[in-house]
Amino acid sequence: MYYFAYGSNLSKKQMEQRCPDSKVYQVALLKNFQLEFPRFSQKIKCGVASILPANGSDVWGVIYNISGPDLISINKYEGVAFKCYYPEIVQLELNNGSNVSALTYIAFRESDFVPPSDEYTKLIVEGAKDFKLPEEYIVKIQSIAKGGKK
Numbered sequence: 001m002y003y004f005a006y007g008s009n010l011s012k013k014q015m016e017q018r019c020p021d022s023k024v025y026q027v028a029l030l031k032n033f034q035l036e037f038p039r040f041s042q043k044i045k046c047g048v049a050s051i052l053p054a055n056g057s058d059v060w061g062v063i064y065n066i067s068g069p070d071l072i073s074i075n076k077y078e079g080v081a082f083k084c085y086y087p088e089i090v091q092l093e094l095n096n097g098s099n100v101s102a103l104t105y106i107a108f109r110e111s112d113f114v115p116p117s118d119e120y121t122k123l124i125v126e127g128a129k130d131f132k133l134p135e136e137y138i139v140k141i142q143s144i145a146k147g148g149k150k
Contacts (some may be wrong), residue, residue: 001071002102004028004092006035007049008063008120009074010127018077019070025063028092028100030081033059035144039084039107040114047114048106049124050085060133063092063102069101078105115146121145 003027009015034057036090037047051059064073078085085105092100116124121142134137 001066001068002100003064003066003070004061004090004102004104005064005127006030006051006059006104008119008123008127009064010014010062010131011123012127012130014123014127015064017139019064019066021070022064022066025065026094027133028058028061028063029092030090030092030100030104033057033090035059035117035141036112037095037114037145038109038111040110041084042104044117044120046117046120048107048116048120051104052106054107058137060128060137061104061125061129062101073075074105080105083108116145 002119005015030051032053032055033051034054036050038050039048040046041048055119080086085107087103088106089101092102094100122139125138128141
């Protein structure tokens with residue numbers, strides 16, 4: 001199964017811990033969505049990333065190929081049972097212009113903006129750099145995390 005990571009699961013190290021069978025498939029683009037931080041995590045004590053439909057905006061991320069046990073694990077980490085995030089199938093655009101469907105997670109919104117910690121933002125940014133996401137998108141992540149323009 002394909003899983004699309006756009007937030008802290010861009011971190012290879014975090015994904016290796018959470019989903020040890022996962023394999024990176026490739027970088028992908030989710031069109032007409034925007035990155036946001038709409039929910040407070042009790043576990044890490046800061047705002048956490050999500051996506052929201054938004055015409056004209058795009059979210060970059062990476063597709064992982066995950067196993068059945070990884071799916072169980074990621075559901076746990078994303079707090080599906082506790083209504084923190086819910087799974088959704090999204091259509092992604094690949095570098096060669098083709099499309100693929102993948103599972104991702106969307107937060108149950110609590111607010112328009114809950115500030116993420118510097119550490120959490122750094123985890124997302126480092127993952128984005130590891131996967132060589134566009135520099136202008138990395139700048140955008142940092143701006144959104146500070147409450148700036150989406």
